[in-house]
Amino acid sequence: MDAQGCIRIDLYICLYLYIREHSMKYFVYLIFIFLLFSLNIGVFSFFQIHGVIPNLLLIIVVLFALEKGAFDFFFIAILAGFFLDFYSGAFFGGYAFAFLLLGFCLNLVVQNFAVLDINWKFLAGALFFSVLFLDLFLWFYDFIILKSGLLSTSYVNLSLFKRQFLIQFLYNLLLLFPMLLLKEFLQKFIQKITYRF
Amino acid sequence: MRFIYTKAFAWFAVGIVIICAAVFLQVKGWLYPIKTVFLKSPQPVIRIAKAVFSPVRNFFATIYQLRKISQENIQLRGKVALLEQSLVNFDNQEKENETLRKELGFYKNAQQQLTPCTVLSQNFFGLAEAIVLDCGLNQGVAEGNVVVASGYLVGKIIYASKNSSTALLAVSSQFSTDAKLSKTGINAIVRGSFGSGLILDQLPQNASVDKSSLVVTAGINDKIPKNILIGEVGDAISGPNDLFKKTTLLSPVDFNNLTFVFAVKP
DSSP states (O other), X not given: OOHHHHHHHHHHHHHHHHHHHHHHHHHHHHHHHHHHHHHHXXXXXXXXXXXXXXXXXXXXXXXXXXXXXXXXXXXXXXXXXXXXXXXXXXXXTHHHHHHHHXXXXXXXXXXXXXXXXXXXXXXXXXXXXXXXXXXXXXXXXXXHHHHTTSOSSOOBOHHHHHHHHHHHHHXXXXXXXXXXXXXXXXXHHHHHHHHHO | OGGGGSHHHHHHHHHHHHHHHHHHHHHHTOOHHHHXXXXXXXHHHHHXXXXXXXXXXHHHHHHHTHHHHHHHHHHHHXXXXXXXXXXXXXXXXXXXXXXXHHXXXXXXXXXXXXXXXXXXXXXXXXXXXXXXXXXXXXXXXXXXXXXXXXXXXXXXXXXEOSSOEEEEETTSTTOEEEEEETTTOOEXXXXXXXXXXXXXXXXXXXXXXXXXXXXXXXXXXXXXXTTOEEEEEEEEOSOTTSSEEEEXXXXXXXXXXXXXXXXXXX
């Protein structure tokens, strides 16, 4: 076998190992999002404050997006967005687009502009921006879909935004720390698994 | 412009393409199998979580609302006594009515066609007050059909695909339907009120509207059958100088915990 063939075999092995390692990681993310979503609906639907429950998927997208040099949040954002899109009953795509765009923007800020360490103030600010962005984006998406004629009735009620925004933000803020711990646990778990493989 | 050559932008672009493809499939109605997987797969875990946390929530809710429940109990006892009396009158009238129908040769009104639907999802997250049902065009559910639970109006179908549909809840401010007072036949409009309740609007200022009068659908919209119960009249919220009378409308339906509903075909 010549040198070129040898390199090609190495490349295939590398590719195989890369796929095996990453497929395991994404499979763990899939299970994690699935469980988080189920618990979000199953548990927190009993603990509504003025008809509001926290959006754990939004918090996890924000936390992953604020990580420097990692792009796992793209997968998490799309998957979490799909879950919420199917579940919300609104026109498909609103949550997925919003999460993807939000994650991208936050990541861009962290990669290029955030010179200081990410602290609690920064996290709370990012969460505030995220809740605001999500609500406004969903309203805008609904408006576009309505204007394009794909829907005959509007789903999104912006007056609810005025009443619920602050509660939404505070409820999510309350769960930011537990979610941060959960995210760190998940990352350690993934690290352990991928090393084993 | 340099940032479009970054890895992050490449991932972002791939994400946009995936979502656009999914939206296209959804518009074409080809996303149904995936939608079913996404909607139904979390149900067992949700059910287990609900079974665990439901008693906890009920326990604390009962303690919190104990005084309210006891007051409600006294009111309901009085109401039951009144209703029992009305039932006797109603039975007599029904017999009389039956006899008259026979004598005059009237046909009985057609029964409403109900399609049972399970609520697959309720949106607690965002600004949309809608529910996803597991019945669609294949089961005879169409856009504009009304949805009821325990005999009361819950909402109407605003989007129907092959095997699932989305209903806008009556408490949504986007919701409105024609209605009438069951006792007097005065026409009005029922609207949702910012997710918290219902409002009976456009009542003539000179109309006498008794508290606790029943409100039903008027049947002006051909997709919504008449005489579907909506709720009972609550407190007046308009002043004497307003053009129309406006009152709150109380529905016994718990819009936050719907599990099983019926779509009504006209």
